[in-house]
Amino acid sequence: VSGAKKAKTDKDDNNTNGLATCRMLLAELEAHQDAWPFLTPVNHKAVPGYRKVIKKPMDFSTIREKLTNNQYLNLETFIVDVNLVFENCERFNEDDSEIGRAGHRMRSFFDKRWTELLK
């Protein structure tokens, strides 16, 4: 029937809200050799000061959970959480430390990839 509205599914979007791009980017972040500090939530019971200093903890497994639960509206809200991982890392770790350097390498990898994919 003409005019009958078709139920929209994300298969219908030509990836307009970028969720396929989020899945692609997160898979690359999780697979990166420098991802190890960021794969799971920091154990704030084992890391003195972490809970006090870092107001909004974030890690790749939490982002994976949110993506699976459809909690990201679009690529932008996803990028906010990924950047939070790197901001927390810079706040808590010296630039000249193993984890600090891993964070900088992961941030520049991510920045390069999402800007490439968005072009």
Ligand SMILES: CO[C@H](O)CCc1ccc(O)cc1
């Ligand atoms: C993403 O890693 C967190 O910034 C915690 C870093 C950390 C954990 C334990 C330590 O002894 C030192 C740094």
